[in-house]
Amino acid sequence: xxxxxxxxxxxxxxxxxxxxxxxxxxxxxxxxxxxxxxxxxxxxxxxxxxxxxxxxxxxxxxxxxxxxxxxxxxxxxxxxxxxxxxxxxxxxxxxxxxxxxxxxxxxxxxxxxxxxxxxxxxxxxxxxxxxxxxxxxxxxxxxxxxxxxxxxxxxxxxxxxxxxxxxxxxxxxxxxxxxxxxxxxxxxxxxxxxxxxxxxxxxxxxxxxxxxxxxxxxxxxxxxxxxxxxxxxxxxxxxxxxxxxxxxxxxxxxxxxxxxxxxxxxxx
Amino acid sequence: xxxxxxxxxxxxxxxxxxxxxxxxxxxxxxxxxxxxxxxxxxxxxxxxxxxxxxxxxxxxxxxxxxxxxxxxxxxxxxxxxxxxxxxxxxxxxxxxxxxxxxxxxxxxxxxxxxxxxxxxxxxxxxxxxxxxxxxxxxxxxxxxxxxxxxxxxxxxxxxxxxxxxxxxxxxxxxxxxxxxxxxxxxxxxxxxxxxxxxxxxxxxxxxxxxxxxxxxxxxxxxxxxxxxxxxxxxxxxxxxxxxxxxxxxxxxxxxxxxxxxxxxxxxxxxxxxxxxxxxxxxxxxxxxxxxxxxxxxxxxxxxxxxxxxxxxxxxxxxxxxxxxxxxxxxxxxxxxxxxxxxxxxxxxxxxxxxxxxxxxxxxxxxxxxxxxxxxxxxxxxxxxxxxxxxxxxxx
Numbered sequence: 268x269x270x271x272x273x274x275x276x277x278x279x280x281x282x283x284x285x286x287x288x289x290x291x292x293x294x295x296x297x298x299x300x301x302x303x304x305x306x307x308x309x310x311x312x313x314x315x316x317x318x319x320x321x322x323x324x325x326x327x328x329x330x331x332x333x334x335x336x337x338x339x340x341x342x343x344x345x346x347x348x349x350x351x352x353x354x355x356x357x358x359x360x361x362x363x364x365x366x367x368x369x370x371x372x373x374x375x376x377x378x379x380x381x382x383x384x385x386x387x388x389x390x391x392x393x394x395x396x397x398x399x400x401x402x403x404x405x406x407x408x409x410x411x412x413x414x415x416x417x418x419x420x421x422x423x424x425x426x427x428x429x430x431x432x433x434x435x436x437x438x439x440x441x442x443x444x445x446x447x448x449x450x451x452x453x454x455x456x457x458x459x460x461x462x463x464x465x466x467x468x469x470x471x472x473x474x475x476x477x478x479x480x481x482x483x484x485x486x487x488x489x490x491x492x493x494x495x496x497x498x499x500x501x502x503x504x505x506x507x508x509x510x511x512x513x514x515x516x517x518x519x520x521x522x523x524x525x526x527x528x529x530x531x532x533x534x535x
Numbered sequence: 536x537x538x539x540x541x542x543x544x545x546x547x548x549x550x551x552x553x554x555x556x557x558x559x560x561x562x563x564x565x566x567x568x569x570x571x572x573x574x575x576x577x578x579x580x581x582x583x584x585x586x587x588x589x590x591x592x593x594x595x596x597x598x599x600x601x602x603x604x605x606x607x608x609x610x611x612x613x614x615x616x617x618x619x620x621x622x623x624x625x626x627x628x629x630x631x632x633x634x635x636x637x638x639x640x641x642x643x644x645x646x647x648x649x650x651x652x653x654x655x656x657x658x659x660x661x662x663x664x665x666x667x668x669x670x671x672x673x674x675x676x677x678x679x680x681x682x683x684x685x686x687x688x689x690x691x692x693x694x695x696x697x698x699x700x701x702x703x704x705x706x707x708x709x710x711x712x713x714x715x716x717x718x719x720x721x722x723x724x725x726x727x728x729x730x731x732x733x734x735x736x737x738x739x740x741x742x743x744x745x746x747x748x749x750x751x752x753x754x755x756x757x758x759x760x761x762x763x764x765x766x767x768x769x770x771x772x773x774x775x776x777x778x779x780x781x782x783x784x785x786x787x788x789x790x791x792x793x794x795x796x797x798x799x800x801x802x803x804x805x806x807x808x809x810x811x812x813x814x815x816x817x818x819x820x821x822x823x824x825x826x827x828x829x830x831x832x833x834x835x836x837x838x839x840x841x842x843x844x845x846x847x848x849x850x851x852x853x854x855x856x857x858x859x860x861x862x863x864x865x866x867x868x869x870x871x872x873x874x875x876x877x878x879x880x881x882x883x884x885x886x887x888x889x890x891x892x893x894x895x896x897x898x899x900x901x902x903x904x905x906x907x908x909x910x911x912x913x914x915x916x917x918x919x920x921x922x923x924x925x926x927x928x929x930x
Contacts, residue, residue, distance in 0.1 A: 347866060359720070367895035368929045372580050372617075379721065380755035381780055387580060387617070390698045390706050391680030391688075394757075396809035397783040399862065444782045524668050525720045530757070531750055532715070535661070535677065 315423060318435060318455055319416035325461040325482060326496050327412030331356045331523035335365070336410045340403025340511040349402055353410050356523045360411040361533075375407055376533045382407065385534030392534045403511035404476055404501040410513070413462075415439055415453060418446055429454050429463040429479075461494050474504045488520040576621040584613050584703065586900075586925025590918050592642050595910035596833035598917050601643025605917070606650075608639035611925075615705070617659075624666075628675075630659035632705070658734055659708045671715040676708040676733045681748075681759065682776040683788035686819050686856050686875070687848040689801035690774030690792050692746055692763035693729045696848045700873075700886060701902055703923065707734035723750040737846035742766050755780040761792075770795030784809045799824025805856075814861040819854075826852035828879065831911040851913050853878040867892040875914070882908025882915050897928045 320328075327334075336351045350365040364373040373386040375395075383392035384399070401407050415421075419439035427436045434454040441449050450472070454464040465478045481498040496515050503509035526532060567575065588609045592601065614633040619626070635653040640646055661675030680697050682688045687695045698706040710731030716724045725748040732741040746763035758777035764770065774792035781787055790803040805819035827835035827843050827850050835841035835850050843850045858873040873886040886904040893899055902923045908915030 342866065345866065369892065369894075369896050369898055369927075371929060379753045381752055381757050381778070387582065388702050388705075390678050391682070394683050394778050394780075394786055394788070394807075396786055396807065396815065397780070398809040398811065398813065399815075400813045402863075402866070446783065526665075526668070526671065526717050528720060529715075529717055529723055530752060531681075531723045531725055531748075532671075 315421045315437065316416050318460065319419075319421060319437065319453075321460040322453075322455050322462040323413050323416050325494050326480075327355050327360075328357060328414065329355070329412070329487075329520065331488075331521050332518055333521070333523075334518040335516045336362075337514045337516065338402050338405050338410075338511065339514070340405070340509075342403050342509050342511075343506070344508070347402060351401075351410055354523055354527055355412055356528065358412055358414050359528045361527055362407070362410055374534055376528065376530060377407070377411060378528050378530065383530055383533060389534070392530060404503055404509065405511045405513060409499065409501070415451065415462075418442060419451065424452070426457075427454060429456075432459075432463060433457045434463060459494060461496075476504050477502050485518055485520075488522070572622060573620070578619040578621070580617045581930035582615045582617075582927060583930075584615070584925055584927035586611050586613075586703065586923055588921065588923040591920045592918050593910055593915065594642070595916045596831060597836065597910075601640070601645075603917070604640075604643065604645070606638035607641040610637040611635060613705075624664060626661065626663040626665075626673075628659070628661045629657070630708075632656050632658045656734065657708075658705060669717045671713075671717070673713045673715070674711070675713075676710050678706040678708050679711060679727070680706075682790050683778045683786075684776070684790050684803050684805065684819065685817055685858060685873075686803065686821050686854065688776075688790065689803055689821075689823075690759070690761050690776050690790050692744055692761065692765075692772055692774070692792075693727075694735065694846075696846075700904070701923070702888065703900060703902060703925070703927075707736070709733040709735050721751055721753045724748070725750075735846070737844065739844055739846070742768075764795075768796070794825070797825045801825075812861075813863060814859065817856075817858040817860070819856040821849070821854040821856070823849060823852050823854075826850060826879075828852060830880075832880070832913050832916045833911070849877075849913070851877050851879040877908070877913050880908065880912040882906065882912035884914040893926070896930070897926055899926050900924065 333352070333354045336353055337348065338351065339348045340346070349367065349370065352363045352365055354361045359378050362375040364370045374384070376383045376392065382395050382397060384395045385392040397406070399407060401409065418441065420442055422438040422440070424436040424438050427434050434456055437453045437455065439451040439453055448467050449470045450468040452466040452468070453462055455462050459482070461482050462480055464480070466474055467476050468474055479500045480496055482494040483497045484492050485495045487493050495518050498515065499513040501511045501513070590605055590607055592598070592605055592607060598605070612635040615630070617628065617630045619628040633653065633655050636651065638650045640648050657676065659676050659678070661673055661677065663671055663673035665671050679693060680688060680691065682690055684697070685699055688697055689695060693709055694706070696706065698704065709729055710733045712728045712730055714726045718724070727746045727748060729744045743766040744763055746761055748759060748761045750759045751757065756777065756779040758775065760773070760775040763772050763774070772792060772794045776788065776790035778786060778788035785806065785808055787806040789805070792801045801822065801824050803819060803821045805817060807815050807817045809815040827841050829835050829841055832850065835843040836845060855876045855878060856873065858871065860871040862869055864870055869890040871888040875884040875886070877883065884904055884906050888900070888902050890898050890900045903921065905920045906914040906918060910916050
């Protein structure tokens with residue numbers, strides 16, 4: 268059962284006029300613009316950063332991971348589902364749409380903070396903004412790794428619990444304008460070191476959506492057991508019933524070469 | 536899967552065997568059999584479309600008595616499969632095409648007549664070899680496009696047209712050989728040779744050309760330089776483009792080329808603002824250094840009075856473009872509206888593209904443009920408008 272005092276009042280329905288704000292901030296969770304390779308860029312070492320880095324690694328910040336993401340959205344009573352194959356290294360990723368058939372072959376590439384989109388019929392990849400949305404409440408960045416450790420300044424808040432699991436809570440403020448979210452509140456399990464819950468706020472402090480994460484143990488390329496994200500459930504805080512679920516399937520860990528993330532080969 | 540079942544030709548089997556011998560499987564905890572590798576490496580996409588179109592032709596000096604042979608009504612069926620195979624260090628792809636056309640003429644020598652025609656051809660193919668993890672070599676036919684620009688790509692020495700006026704009309708593939716060196720995630724160096732005209736049709740004779748392209752990406756920005764020359768010429772064209780992610784909502788870009796023969800630069804600058812819901816507004820200005828300034832556009836193509844090439848995209852000197860796009864309105868409609876202003880002759884083009892999802896496999900599309908100018912202007916000299924509508928379907 269979800270239990271957290273910090274967010275107690277945050278799921279109340281907001282006035283419809285806040286939709287604009289919701290849309291303004293939907294599309295965040297985008298990786299750091301300046302960080303493109305693992306290991307992550309050097310930052311002042313402290314305990315908070317180390318905790319956030321560990322949580323980021325459980326969400327894809329690795330030397331190479333390939334997975335399939337099924338995105339199911341319930342939006343204003345309409346149900347949709349897409350499947351994306353993702354190859355990710357550090358905060359760079361290449362996503363290729365597998366289904367539905369009409370979208371098969373659409374691709375998204377993010378390298379060093381720049382995103383390109385390509386689909387069959389387009390003569391070339393086009394640069395796109397981070398505000399572009401993938402489907403429902405999911406942005407393109409939701410299928411990539413997070414970089415909260417270096418993209419945000421962290422402030423420790425009072426400890427809390429998510430589903431009975433004791434958590435450290437961080438108040439994260441964006442370090443630069445390139446992050447779509449200005450403000451995130453993030454719950455990290457004390458025992459497992461993974462993010463369990465996140466709340467996303469507008470610049471003015473309004474809650475726009477919440478996310479709950481689930482993890483499962485997997486073996487990496489060296490045979491070590493590690494926790495890796497399996498599910499991300501994003502709930503719209505402004506419109507009752509709008510929920511987007513990302514299911515991360517069959518993660519495979521292997522170092523990915525530079526050419527995978529090369530825009531000259533993208534879409535060809 | 537039995538690998539022999541996938542190899543029908545003994546010669547192909549021997550060739551493939553030699554290649555695989557040269558490039559063993561990637562080391563890993565569990566090696567797949569050749570059959571599994573072939574199965575896993577195969578990819579395919581089968582798209583078809585049917586359409587009807589209408590062209591509101593004008594009588595002008597540029598197309599007197601419909602010398603260009605343009606039909607007023609057209610119906611068509613296109614089959615556009617694409618097959619690919621990634622096998623170890625080898626990537627193979629092929630894009631055969633079928634086009635069936637019915638044309639109805641209401642102007643010119645064929646007035647009142649209808650013609651049907653069909654064609655099978657290869658608009659694209661590629662054989663790419665990973666010589667080493669950082670070096671790739673390829674041969675093939677493709678529409679090789681780059682850069683962030685919407686109107687056209689002035690830095691592209693091979694084909695400036697990027698087809699964004701009508702995404703349902705496929706651009707012609709040209710023949711290339713390419714060597715790609717990837718020294719790091721941030722840098723790429725390519726040597727490109729345009730060895731044949733492929734499917735490109737121009738009035739001028741084809742001349743082979745070669746280019747060296749250097750790409751950088753990093754820190755939310757990207758930049759490229761292109762140096763090119765044509766066979767038999769001793770001048771070089773220098774071009775480039777770049778873009779910067781200013782914020783989560785704002786992108787800016789620029790593109791330029793300085794042809795060595797004319798010394799008159801082509802300059803393009805633009806920016807994109809993305810609204811919170813995903814819709815975006817793009818603006819571009821373009822200066823074509825060697826654009827035609829004749830009062831009547833027809834004089835630009837007269838060998839005695841002009842040097843414009845019909846294969847080019849825009850023929851005058853200065854343009855302004857505004858475009859509004861919603862990539863997914865209500866989750867099922869893609870809509871684009873574009874306004875292009877010819878600042879020299881005062882003519883305009885309005886363009887609309889709407890695509891609507893029909894279930895999981897199909898899309899309906901409607902594309903229309905309106906040329907607002909006289910018969911002596913760029914936008915208005917051939918037609919005053921066009922409309923295309925149809926359905927595409929993916930297997």
